[in-house]
Amino acid sequence: MFLMDTNALFAALYETNVHHRSVTQWLTTTERYASCGMTQIGTFRLLLTPSAMCGKPLEPEEAHVMLTRFTCSAKHTFVMCLPLSRLIVGQTQGHNAAVDDYLVQIASDAGCRLATLDRALATRWPERTFLIN
Amino acid sequence: MLPGMATKFDDLLAEVMHLPARDRARLLSVLKELEFSVANIVHDPTESDPRASMTVITVALPEDLALLAEDAGLLSESSLQDLIRRALDEYNLRTYGVLPGQKRRLVHKNGYLVVESLPGEKPITFEQVKKILDDMEW
Numbered sequence: 001m002f003l004m005d006t007n008a009l010f011a012a013l014y015e016t017n018v019h020h021r022s023v024t025q026w027l028t029t030t031e032r033y034a035s036c037g038m039t040q041i042g043t044f045r046l047l048l049t050p051s052a053m054c055g056k057p058l059e060p061e062e063a064h065v066m067l068t069r070f071t072c073s074a075k076h077t078f079v080m081c082l083p084l085s086r087l088i089v090g091q092t093q094g095h096n097a098a099v100d101d102y103l104v105q106i107a108s109d110a111g112c113r114l115a116t117l118d119r120a121l122a123t124r125w126p127e128r129t130f131l132i133n
Numbered sequence: 134m135l136p137g138m139a140t141k142f143d144d145l146l147a148e149v150m151h152l153p154a155r156d157r158a159r160l161l162s163v164l165k166e167l168e169f170s171v172a173n174i175v176h177d178p179t180e181s182d183p184r185a186s187m188t189v190i191t192v193a194l195p196e197d198l199a200l201l202a203e204d205a206g207l208l209s210e211s212s213l214q215d216l217i218r219r220a221l222d223e224y225n226l227r228t229y230g231v232l233p234g235q236k237r238r239l240v241h242k243n244g245y246l247v248v249e250s251l252p253g254e255k256p257i258t259f260e261q262v263k264k265i266l267d268d269m270e271w
Contacts, residue, residue: 007262015250018258024243042266047248052265054229054254055221056237070245096267117259 001032003079003107005100005116006042008132009035013043013066016054019117019132026115026132027075033115034077036106038099040067079110097124104128230255 004012011019012027027033035043046052047063058066071078081102084090088105092098100118104125107114114129116122122131149160194202202208207216222233230253238249 006266007259010262011259013246014248014257016248016254016257017262018256020247028243042269045269046262046265049265052257052262053237053248054251054257055225055231056229056235056251058237058248062237062239066239066246066248073244099266118263 001034001077001110001112002030002115002130003034003036003103003110003112004039005103005114005118005121006039006046007117008115009039009043009070010046010052011117013047013070014053023117023132030075030115032075032077034079034107034110034112035071036079036103037081038103038106040071043067079106079112081106082109085109093124101125228255 008019008023011017011023014020017023044060044063044067047058047066048060050057070076082105084102085105088108089098089101092101100116100121104114104121108128113127114121114125115132116129117132119131122129149157152160199208206212225231226233231251232253235251237251239246240249241247
């Protein structure tokens with residue numbers, strides 16, 4: 001199982017994203033994938049953000065329906081966000097990296113890796129992440 | 134309540150009480166329906182004060198421009214809204230390649246819903262999305 005990073009989940013749902021095709025293909029080959037509260041709300045907000053949606057964002061109800069349909073798949077699991085870990089988040093390298101590192105921790109706590117499009121993140125945590133090409 | 138209204142209302146009630154039971158029941162049903170409609174109107178966001186979702190903006194303009202705009206009728210709320218909407222359409226076309234009037238479609242793909250690309254829409258990259266996420270207030 002893989003926990004999908006916010007960027008990956010957003011790419012799966014939006015055709016105009018340059019990584020939409022690669023993420024979609026990866027999803028078809030993956031047995032199980034997951035999301036958590038952080039990645040769901042992050043994706044939800046992106047779907048409502050004009051600059052992320054090329055000036056034509058979705059309405060909240062549309063974005064909610066999209067996420068609901070995606071997470072209803074038999075291949076999908078919802079994982080919980082646990083208290084911050086000193087081992088991972090406590091060693092973060094800055095306020096922006098903190099969110100990424102927290103997702104790495106959530107994936108690790110759930111016994112899986114974080115599937116991400118972020119090459120720098122995958123380099124920082126090679127054993128706890130999976131880079132979707 | 135206007136003077137005399139209370140008396141007229143009492144008279145109306147007295148009339149109602151003398152109606153046959155079936156007519157009273159029908160009247161009650163109509164009143165309940167009316168109450169339900171009124172309740173819906175109260176809570177229907179589309180019926181709420183349109184100004185509740187407005188933002189007031191104060192802009193300083195060069196005096197000559199302001200006079201010209203006023204003479205041309207461009208300083209009314211509706212004219213300014215039209216001007217800004219047209220400017221936004223041009224901005225979206227220039228920035229994202231999206232034409233005015235194009236609407237988003239959600240399509241079924243791979244077992245879930247996907248936001249369909251609009252014709253001419255410029256692709257959004259990982260770096261652009263990452264910047265938006267980093268700039269978000271959490």
